[in-house]
Amino acid sequence: MSLPLSKLSFTLLLSTALLGACSKEEPAQPQEQPAKTEPAPLTGKIDRTRAGELLPAVNLIDPAGKQLNTGALSGQPVLINLWATWCAPCVTEMPMLDDLAGEYEGKLRVITVSQDLQGAEVVKPFFAKEKFKHLQPWLDTETELSTKFGGGVLPTTVLYDSTGTEIARVVGGYDWSSPEAHALVDEAVEPAT
Numbered sequence: 724m725s726l727p728l729s730k731l732s733f734t735l736l737l738s739t740a741l742l743g744a745c746s747k748e749e750p751a752q753p754q755e756q757p758a759k760t761e762p763a764p765l766t767g768k769i770d771r772t773r774a775g776e777l778l779p780a781v782n783l784i785d786p787a788g789k790q791l792n793t794g795a796l797s798g799q800p801v802l803i804n805l806w807a808t809w810c811a812p813c814v815t816e817m818p819m820l821d822d823l824a825g826e827y828e829g830k831l832r833v834i835t836v837s838q839d840l841q842g843a844e845v846v847k848p849f850f851a852k853e854k855f856k857h858l859q860p861w862l863d864t865e866t867e868l869s870t871k872f873g874g875g876v877l878p879t880t881v882l883y884d885s886t887g888t889e890i891a892r893v894v895g896g897y898d899w900s901s902p903e904a905h906a907l908v909d910e911a912v913e914p915a916t
Contacts, residue, residue, distance in 0.1 A: 745807065745809070745810035745811070745812065745813065745876065745877045745878075762815040763811035763812040763814070763815045763896055764812070764896060765812065765815065765816070765895075765896035765897055765898045766812075766895050766896060767812075767878070767880075767893040767894055767895030767896050767897035768893065768894075768895070768897075769891050769892075769893055769903070769907060770891060770892050770893065770894060771890075771891045773889055773892060774888075774889050774890055774891060775888060775889060776888070776889045777887055777888060777889070778793055778794065778796060778797075778801065778803075778881075778883050778887040778888075778889070779793065779794070779868065779871035779872075780792055780793055780794025780795075781793045781794075781863065781867045781868045781871060783834075783836055783861040783862060783863055783868070784861070784862050785859060785860055785861055785862065786842075786843035786846065786847045786860055786862065791834075791861060793834075793868065794887075796832065796834075796883070796887065797885065797886055797887040798885055799830075799831070799832055799885055800830070800831045800832070800882070800883060800884055800885050800908075800911035800912055801831070801832045801833075801834060801882075801883045801887075802820075802823070802831060802832070802833045802834070802880060802881070802882050802883075802908065802911075803834045803836060803868070803880065803881050803883070804816070804820055804833070804834070804835045804836065804878055804879075804880040805836050805838055805863075805868060805869050805872065805877055805878060805879045805880070806835055806836070806837060806838065806877055806878045807837060807838045807839045807877050808837070808839050808845045808846060808849045809839070810877045810878065811896075812877075812878055812895060812896025813877050813878040813896070815896055816878055816880075816896055816897065816899060817835065817853065817855070817858070818853070818855075819898065819899035819900045820833055820835060820858060820880075820899055821833075821853075821855040821856060821857050821858045822857075822899075822900060823899050823900070823904070823908065824857035824858055825856060825857045827908060827912060828857065830912045831908060831911065831912055833857065833858065834859070834861055835858050835859070835860070835861060836861045836862070836863045836868055837860065837861065837862050837863065837864075838863055838866050838868075838869050838877060839862075839864070840864055840866075841864075842862045842864040843860075843862060846860045846862060847860065872892075874894055876894050876895065878893075878894075878895065878896060878897075879892065879893070879894050880892060880893045880897065880899075882907060882908065882910075882911050883911065884910075884911045884914065885911070890907070890910055890911050891907060891910075
């Protein structure tokens with residue numbers, strides 16, 4: 724017996740969410756955000772298989788139209804997080820990334836890049852509601868950076884050293900408040916001599 728398409732889609736979406744990551748494909752119709760209950764599972768693991776790759780150059784914009792070229796970020800370690808408002812593990816990570824940005828202020832730049840196709844229309848209210856102290860809302864409505872990173876899974880977070888060289892990445896939700904996360908960031912901020 725086969726499942727109707729809507730039940731199959733729901734089953735696939737639920738399976739992905741339970742794995743602690745989201746497909747970068749946004750729902751066809753804007754969906755209401757569910758009431759906050761339990762945080763999404765954080766099952767991402769540190770992956771060093773692409774260490775040594777250079778940060779791709781992509782133009783991002785903020786809701787006011789200010790541009791940021793990721794290729795011009797060398798000189799300071801950077802943590803780039805690809806996320807979306809509809810991705811539960813992404814939303815769970817955001818406060819931790821805000822805290823991390825505060826802890827490493829002046830030593831590490833944390834850049835959260837929304838992959839929401841609706842751009843500022845959904846990201847601006849999300850940031851207003853959450854009142855982040857250290858994060859800025861960068862937009863990539865064409866999902867160009869996601870394509871360059873490969874994989875298409877959200878959240879994807881990549882850590883670069885001050886030369887723009889990848890140290891490691893995490894695909895899926897991750898506990899950015901953990902000692903393991905701080906040890907990873909310290910590799911970029913305080914490189915071994």
